[in-house]
Amino acid sequence: MINGAEIMVKCLENEGVSVIFGYPGAAICPFYDALLDSDIRHVLVRQEQNAVHAASGYARSIGKPGVCVATSGPGATNMITGIATAYTDSIPIIAITGQVRSDLLGRDVFQEADITGACEPFVKHSYLVKDTADLPRVFKEAFHIATTGRPGPVLIDVPIDIQQNKLEEFVYPEKANIPGYKPNVKGHAVQIKRAAQLIRESSRPIIVAGGGVLTSGVKLKLVDFAVTTGIPVVSTMMGIGVMPSEHRLYLGMLGSHGKGVANRAIHESDLLIVCGARLGDRAVAAPDQVSERSKIIHIDIDPAEIGKNIKTTVPIVGDMRDIMERLPKEVGDYHVPKMWDETVERWKTELFKIPQTFEGYVEPRGFVAALSKMLPSKAILVADVGQNQIWCANNFRIKEGRFLTTGGMGTMGYSIPAAIGAKFARPTREVVVVCGDGSFQMGMNELGTIAQNHMNIKIVIMRNVRLGMVRELQKNLYKGRYSATMLDDEAPDFQKIAEAYHIPSAFASTNEEAEKIAAEMLKSDSSFMLVCNVSPDTPSI
Amino acid sequence: MKHTLTVLVENQAGVLSKISGLFSRRGFNIDSLAVGVTNDPKLSRMTIVADGDDYVLEQLEKQLNKLIPVIKVKAFEEGNYISRELALIKVNCTTQKRPELMKLAEMMSAKVADVGQSTVTIEFCDTAEKGEVLINLLKPYGIREIVKTGTIAIEKGAASVTS
Numbered sequence: 072m073i074n075g076a077e078i079m080v081k082c083l084e085n086e087g088v089s090v091i092f093g094y095p096g097a098a099i100c101p102f103y104d105a106l107l108d109s110d111i112r113h114v115l116v117r118q119e120q121n122a123v124h125a126a127s128g129y130a131r132s133i134g135k136p137g138v139c140v141a142t143s144g145p146g147a148t149n150m151i152t153g154i155a156t157a158y159t160d161s162i163p164i165i166a167i168t169g170q171v172r173s174d175l176l177g178r179d180v181f182q183e184a185d186i187t188g189a190c191e192p193f194v195k196h197s198y199l200v201k202d203t204a205d206l207p208r209v210f211k212e213a214f215h216i217a218t219t220g221r222p223g224p225v226l227i228d229v230p231i232d233i234q235q236n237k238l239e240e241f242v243y244p245e246k247a248n249i250p251g252y253k254p255n256v257k258g259h260a261v262q263i264k265r266a267a268q269l270i271r272e273s274s275r276p277i278i279v280a281g282g283g284v285l286t287s288g289v290k291l292k293l294v295d296f297a298v299t300t301g302i303p304v305v306s307t308m309m310g311i312g313v314m315p316s317e318h319r320l321y322l323g324m325l326g327s328h329g330k331g332v333a334n335r336a337i338h339e340s341d342l343l344i345v346c347g348a349r350l351g352d353r354a355v356a357a358p359d360q361v362s363e364r365s366k367i368i369h370i371d372i373d374p375a376e377i378g379k380n381i382k383t384t385v386p387i388v389g390d391m392r393d394i395m396e397r398l399p400k401e402v403g404d405y406h407v408p409k410m411w412d413e414t415v416e417r418w419k420t421e422l423f424k425i426p427q428t429f430e431g432y433v434e435p436r437g438f439v440a441a442l443s444k445m446l447p448s449k450a451i452l453v454a455d456v457g458q459n460q461i462w463c464a465n466n467f468r469i470k471e472g473r474f475l476t477t478g479g480m481g482t483m484g485y486s487i488p489a490a491i492g493a494k495f496a497r498p499t500r501e502v503v504v505v506c507g508d509g510s511f512q513m514g515m516n517e518l519g520t521i522a523q524n525h526m527n528i529k530i531v532i533m534r535n536v537r538l539g540m541v542r543e544l545q546k547n548l549y550k551g552r553y554s555a556t557m558l559d560d561e562a563p564d565f566q567k568i569a570e571a572y573h574i575p576s577a578f579a580s581t582n583e584e585a586e587k588i589a590a591e592m593l594k595s596d597s598s599f600m601l602v603c604n605v606s607p608d609t610p611s612i
Numbered sequence: 613m614k615h616t617l618t619v620l621v622e623n624q625a626g627v628l629s630k631i632s633g634l635f636s637r638r639g640f641n642i643d644s645l646a647v648g649v650t651n652d653p654k655l656s657r658m659t660i661v662a663d664g665d666d667y668v669l670e671q672l673e674k675q676l677n678k679l680i681p682v683i684k685v686k687a688f689e690e691g692n693y694i695s696r697e698l699a700l701i702k703v704n705c706t707t708q709k710r711p712e713l714m715k716l717a718e719m720m721s722a723k724v725a726d727v728g729q730s731t732v733t734i735e736f737c738d739t740a741e742k743g744e745v746l747i748n749l750l751k752p753y754g755i756r757e758i759v760k761t762g763t764i765a766i767e768k769g770a771a772s773v774t775s
């Protein structure tokens with residue numbers, strides 16, 4: 072005989088899960104009990120939202136789904152922001168929640184929350200399991216749904232009696248059979264031909280690469296394609312890392328918080344080849360103007376994204392992996408005209424400008440650039456949300472590593488837990504967090520997780536004693552009437568917080584100091600906190 | 613513009629709330645939604661009448677298709693399908709007025725489902741548009757209540773929507 076909780080653990084083992092992130096409570100205790108007899112490593116986080124962010128950082132770093140666990144009621148509802156973040160950012164997550172006894176559902180008993188109902192808009196799919204015998208099928212389906220097509224979070228809510236009930240034996244299904252779910256991975260041959268035709272006829276084409284390129288694991292193919300054809304590349308925030316920043320054809324991140332050069336390139340192009348990007352409002356503010364000027368090829372695995380934000384000349388529904396196999400062959404020996412080559416070359420020289428500095432402060436854009444040059448090639452940089460995110464997005468010189476941030480939801484407090492997940496996924500890689508003093512205080516409870524697991528994560532706090540990005544908005548759009556964007560200059564003393572968790576730290580108020588400390592901290596195997604004094608008047612761009 | 617869609621779904625708990633949630637969340641305007649099981653007891657079929665331009669219709673189809681329990685979505689083309697809506701209409705009717713009302717019902721191919729002291733309930737099954745015509749004709753009597761099932765629709769000829 073085997074009980075439901077043991078079945079849940081066996082399902083995870085069968086899916087090759089080795090690390091999960093979670094927080095226990097009464098309704099999930101049977102599962103936690105069964106976990107003791109498994110090799111799966113459980114990482115105790117300090118708040119359930121962070122279990123989901125950690126699973127997200129894990130998933131993005133390793134290309135496998137991240138698994139997180141919480142108890143019923145408040146544990147489950149704490150997860151919602153994390154789940155919504157993963158949904159908007161298209162990250163494969165399995166979120167498991169305990170639930171009250173199935174015969175008590177709907178009676179508002181202690182710690183009952185309708186979590187499948189509450190998460191409805193933020194999950195790719197969800198299950199409320201009513202029969203122990205359904206568990207293997209549900210887990211098989213959940214992993215399949217989370218990881219195929221456009222990835223996303225899947226929630227499995229398991230009442231405590233379903234975890235306790237016993238079955239004769241455990242059999243894990245070989246395949247998921249879901250009649251209503253057949254993601255289209257193969258691009259339509261005619262559409263690929265039409266796209267190739269448009270590319271060959273274009274004189275100023277540009278590739279707009281999004282997170283889908285990274286999810287499909289085809290960034291090298293994309294770079295090859297760009298190099299053979301001479302087509303320049305801009306990326307969305309989620310697409311940063313598709314090409315090394317220093318590559319001659321890479322023109323930076325587009326959008327309202329992106330590089331002027333990238334936006335100019337979009338403006339002057341006659342063909343946009345949009346790859347695995349949904350082109351949200353932050354990437355393209357006036358999509359109608361763009362589609363009037365240029366032709367648009369839109370490649371995405373999610374048919375609902377095509378035509379949603381921008382009018383498309385040639386839509387291709389499919390996995391970038393498949394399209395990148397076939398499209399370059401159809402395009403053949405096309406190369407962009409010399410004039411476009413030269414324009415791109417000129418733009419490239421304008422991409423990284425040296426920003427203005429403020430006396431007595433670290434200039435964060437210059438420092439991010441300097442820091443990234445010190446990092447090993449495959450380092451993972453995790454940025455939080457706010458000005459710090461924009462400074463990183465525009466100045467991190469990425470090579471073969473990853474840039475993790477939440478581009479879609481922009482959830483403050485993402486960076487530290489996501490970095491924890493990334494480090495568990497890639498223990499040998501350097502993992503660096505850059506956050507603001509506001510966002511740090513949303514995620515800092517996870518210093519406990521870092522300390523308890525003796526992790527090596529470097530944390531850089533850009534301390535401007537402001538909710539900088541909102542303050543900047545108030546400066547520009549609300550006539551400098553600053554409302555609720557001032558933090559406390561006196562407290563907290565970040566270095567004392569670091570000390571409380573036995574994490575060494577340092578303070579810098581010039582770039583020279585910051586760079587010296589950074590070079591030292593990167594030599595050590597333990598975590599480190601670098602607090603950079605940053606002027607509140609430093610602009611995002 | 614009005615669109616009539618057929619949606620084939622897995623017959624499981626929560627599907628209806630997923631679909632109605634999707635409509636409200638994405639701001640789609642729904643005129644009616646009718647649902648019942650099909651010849652395959654594992655499947656239910658919904659007929660949805662919704663309002664919006666072509667962009668809305670395209671998004672509607674695509675977003676519905678993204679829901680895992682949704683097996684098939686089809687938007688019917690104007691003139692290619694038959695639609696019916698059942699309505700029960702309770703009107704004020706004194707004994708003196710009864711013969712006149714009965715005649716009107718007969719002319720419109722409506723049935724009299726119930727006769728009370730001071731009311732008559734008319735049963736009408738046809739397109740939603742014809743139903744509106746009847747309701748307008750009944751207004752002078754004084755309508756007490758209207759109950760409608762929402763439109764159901766099926767394609768003409770041999771065409772069919774199956775999994």
Ligand SMILES: Cc1ncc(C[n+]2csc(CCOP(=O)(O)OP(=O)(O)O)c2C)c(N)n1
Nearest residue numbers: 457458459481483507508509510538539540
């Ligand atoms: C959970 C959450 N709450 C509020 C916001 C709105 N918001 C966006 S940026 C920002 C300021 C961030 O301040 P800080 O972390 O200090 O970073 P800075 O902009 O100063 O670099 C706020 C409040 C958000 N994105 N997420």
